[in-house]
Amino acid sequence: MAAYHPPKIASHEITPESLFMSRRAFMGAAAGSLLLTSSAGAIAADLKASPSPFKVGEPLTPEKDVTNYNNFYEFGMGKGDPAANSGDFKPSPWTIKVDGMVAKPKEFGLDELMAMPLEERTYRMRCVEAWSMVIPWIGFPLAGLLDKVEPLGSAKYVAFETVVRPEQMPGQSGYFQPLAWPYVEGLRLDEARHPLTILSVGLYGKTLPNQNGAPVRLVVPWKYGFKGIKSIVKITLTEKEPPTTWNRSAPNEYGFYANVNPAVDHPRWSQATENRIGEGGFFGGSRRNTLPFNGYAEEVAGLYAGMDLVKNF
Numbered sequence: 316m317a318a319y320h321p322p323k324i325a326s327h328e329i330t331p332e333s334l335f336m337s338r339r340a341f342m343g344a345a346a347g348s349l350l351l352t353s354s355a356g357a358i359a360a361d362l363k364a365s366p367s368p369f370k371v372g373e374p375l376t377p378e379k380d381v382t383n384y385n386n387f388y389e390f391g392m393g394k395g396d397p398a399a400n401s402g403d404f405k406p407s408p409w410t411i412k413v414d415g416m417v418a419k420p421k422e423f424g425l426d427e428l429m430a431m432p433l434e435e436r437t438y439r440m441r442c443v444e445a446w447s448m449v450i451p452w453i454g455f456p457l458a459g460l461l462d463k464v465e466p467l468g469s470a471k472y473v474a475f476e477t478v479v480r481p482e483q484m485p486g487q488s489g490y491f492q493p494l495a496w497p498y499v500e501g502l503r504l505d506e507a508r509h510p511l512t513i514l515s516v517g518l519y520g521k522t523l524p525n526q527n528g529a530p531v532r533l534v535v536p537w538k539y540g541f542k543g544i545k546s547i548v549k550i551t552l553t554e555k556e557p558p559t560t561w562n563r564s565a566p567n568e569y570g571f572y573a574n575v576n577p578a579v580d581h582p583r584w585s586q587a588t589e590n591r592i593g594e595g596g597f598f599g600g601s602r603r604n605t606l607p608f609n610g611y612a613e614e615v616a617g618l619y620a621g622m623d624l625v626k627n628f
């Protein structure tokens with residue numbers, strides 16, 4: 316496997332003041348005292364993060380599109396459903412339990428997660444449905460959280476689980492249930508530890524809106540968007556490849572790896588091009604070519620050296 320040399324990340328530049336500010340902003344949001352209303356009454360507080368070298372040389376997708384054109388089936392299957400139906404969802408208090416093959420299993424409170432070294436990272440996001448966005452996330456490397464629980468040598472995969480709250484998530488309580496809950500996802504441990512893989516707690520300078528996966532969601536920019544599991548409550552280190560929601564739902568259409576690949580079509584549509592949301596044109600977007608590994612091949616292709624490319628993608 317080719318060695319990967321990550322760009323220097325200025326996480327040491329986080330000042331005590333910015334840490335204090337992000338904690339204070341978050342606690343303000345929890346208490347309902349520092350409010351910035353986004354769509355559908357979701358509460359977002361200002362959030363400070365240090366800039367990072369992770370940028371995309373393409374325009375950002377407008378915030379109104381990032382927060383109103385969503386996939387989050389727990390709130391309904393339509394693109395506008397998550398923004399419209401997530402107003403009653405309570406992202407605080409919150410904990411993430413990290414367990415399984417680790418030396419030090421631990422339940423992390425939201426204050427601890429918000430106190431991780433937060434960076435702003437702009438990534439492309441490519442949905443398997445052939446639309447894409449460019450999103451300024453705020454988050455921290457998942458590797459930093461995994462270090463705190465000390466994965467055992469036998470751990471090979473990381474499994475993730477979304478919260479189950481039918482009383483706050485209308486998509487989990489309706490007559491028709493499109494998926495089995497909880498929504499689950501997984502990564503190989505080396506993918507989870509890759510410097511590009513983050514847990515996100517915000518976007519566009521604010522805490523995450525409910526519809527984008529508040530309070531904490533996964534972002535893996537070289538994979539199709541469905542790998543980016545939202546509103547995470549559990550992370551488990553395992554020896555075997557964990558089940559994933561879309562693979563379980565349609566195994567002939569969605570794989571475990573789900574790396575973005577323009578050369579391998581979905582059984583029902585081409586993956587060669589994508590519709591960039593918010594740029595005008597066809598369906599409110601513009602068509603552009605999809606890039607191998609969503610443009611992150613240089614950083615991540617080495618993770619898959621020697622793997623069967625069809626299985627891989």
Ligand SMILES: Nc1nc2c(c(=O)[nH]1)N[C@H]1C(S)=C(S)[C@@H](COP(=O)(O)O)O[C@H]1N2
Pocket residue numbers: 381384385386387388389441442443477498526527528539540541542543544545546
């Ligand atoms: N729990 C959960 N996570 C989820 C989904 C979902 O339905 N439930 N949808 C996925 C899909 S298909 C995509 S494309 C992204 C969309 O993220 P966004 O709405 O923030 O753009 O979230 C992913 N994470």
Ligand SMILES: [Mo]
Pocket residue numbers: 386442443444539540541
């Ligand atoms: Mo998606």
